[in-house]
Amino acid sequence: MPLRMTLPQTLGARLAASDRPQFGAWVCSASAVNAEIVAGSGLDVVLIDAEHSPNGLESILGQLQAVAAYPVTPLVRPPFGDPVVIKQYLDLGVQNLLIPMVDSAEQAEAVVRAVRYPPHGIRGVGSALARASRWNRIEGYLADASSTISLFVQIESAVAVEQVERIVAVDGVDGILIGPADLAASMGVIGEQEHPEVVAGVLRSIEAARAAGKPAAVNAFVPAAAERYAEAGAALVLVGADVALLARATEALADRYIAGPTPSGRAGY
Template identity: 85%
Template sequence: MPVRMTLPPTLAARIAASDRPQFGVWVCSASAVNAEIAAGSGLDVVLIDAEHSPNSLESILAQLQAVAAYPVTPLVRPPFGDPVAIKQYLDIGVQNLLIPMVDSADQAEAMVRAVRYPPHGIRGVGSALARASRWNRVEGYLADAASTISLFVQIESAAAVEHVDEIAAVEGVDGILVGPADLAASMGLIGQQEHPDVVAGVMRSIAAAKSAGKPAGVNAFAPAVADRYAEAGAALVLVGADVSLLARSTEALADRFIGASRP
């Protein structure tokens, strides 16, 4: 007899069940080892990035398998909101998707259709061949697939902030995540994530999500900034990245042991 499987709760479900914000870390190295290390850290979320990282389907799959043994939620960001790529991500077992650069409700609605089977969407049916259903070892997967997936979209531009109320209100969008770096760049303030206009855009987006009854997340690597957005109602705060942590920690070692004597 095959082992019958149940899938873990989605990110949206875990946020809803928690009485505090969720805190997470990016894994941008395309390393299953780094993903597993992050998964055992005690943080809530491991965000596997394929937009700005050298990730393939195979490396994402390896990271999903590496973190599966830990009580952490994997969230995966594809390079862009392409329905064909989304179909492949879902089939390898991605349950929580973060779609970058969503600027309108129409884009958000297209992403909802991409993650749902007909008649409510356009996702191709390949569950018998796929890890998503654990090769048909998850009972009733086809009928219940939508409940096993959470869809978050990124608010990363001035246009997205302008339309954030409509984006957050789209049925099937489970939450938003604000990217202050790209938001600042779109406003002509590149590198100025703490500019008052950027902060106001983040705060507006958090408020819009709350009004829609949905969670908002934000990227905030500076602890004081992370605290501010959590206090403002962000339900997910991403507070670091594996590559940045490695870069800064090794630099600190160099400063400590070599310092000014380095040629």
Template identity: 75%
Template sequence: MPVRMTLPDTFAKRLAAADRPQIGMWVCSGSPLVAEIAAGSGLDWLLIDGEHSPNTLETILAQLQAVAAYPATPLVRVPSGDVVTIKQYLDLGVQNLLVPMVDSAEQAEAMVRAVRYPPAGVRGVGSALARAARWNRVEGYLANADETISLTVQIESAAAVDAAPAILATEGVDAIFIGPSDLAASMGVLGQQEHPEVVAAVERSIRAAVDAGKPAGVNAFAPATAERYLAAGASFVLVAADVSMLARGSEALAERFIGGDGAERASY
């Protein structure tokens, strides 16, 4: 007899059940080993990034398998809102999807349709071939697939901030995640995530989510900024990234034991 599988709760369900904000980190290296180390850290969730990281379907699959034994919830970001790519990620077993650059309720509605089977959506049917259904070892997967997937969309532009209430009102959107870097760029202050107007736009988006009764997340590596957004009502926050921790940690070692500037060290 084959093993009958039960899928983990979605990120949306875990957020709803949590008695405190959920704290997570990016996993951008593309390494299953690094993902597993991060998954055992005690953090609540991980963002496996397919937009700005050297990830493929194969490396994302390996990372999902590596973190499956741990309590941390994996959220996976697709490179774009492409329907075919979303179908492939879902079939890999991605239950918690993050879609970047959603600027309107119309785009949000399209993303909802991308994660649902017909007649409610346009997701291609291939559950017998896919890890999502554990190759049809999840009983009733097709009928209950919507309950196994959560959809978070990114607010990353001034237009998206304006549209946040409508995006949040879209049935099937479980949460929003605010990206201050792209938001700053769209507001004409590239690289200035702490600019007062950017901070105000982030907080405005968080308030919209609180008003709508849906979770809002945000990227905030500076502890004081993370604490500010948590106080404003953010339900989930990214506070670090594997690659930045390695970069800053290795730089600190070089500074302590070698000294001098980077150019001098590079000439050794």
């Protein structure tokens, strides 16, 4: 007789239940080993990226399986908000989606439709074939699928900041993640994530989400910035990435044992 299974809580549920900000790291290497190492670090969230990383469906599946044994929540970012790609990610068992470059409420509404089954959306029905329902071992998956998914959209342009109050008001958007790097670029100050206008845009977005009763997340690899945004009410702060940590750590080894200190001033994400 088959096992009857339940799914882990969503990122939205985890953030709502926490009495402190959550902290996480990106895994951008497409490595299940790296994902498992990060999952065992004590951080709260592992963000598996496929927008700026060499990830395909198979490598994302491997990473989801690798982190499943750990008390972390995986959040997965596809390269863009295409309904077909979203369908494939959901069928893999991705419960927490982060959609990049959402600039309007209309875009957000389209993404919401992509994660919901008819009649409320356009997600194709293939649960019997998919890990999402554990191959129909999740009782009532089709009826309850929406409650097993958290949808976060990224605010990462000046246009999106101007529309952020409307975006967070969209039913089915469970939270936002602000990307200061792209926000700075859109404001004409690329690489200047601490520019006052960029910081103001991040803070406005956090406040808009809080006013709507929804969590805001933010990238902040510099500790002072991470602390600022956590104090401002960010529910989740992403504080590092596997590839960046490896790059800086190996550079430090080379500096110590071979060449001496290298010039500083590398841009953070």
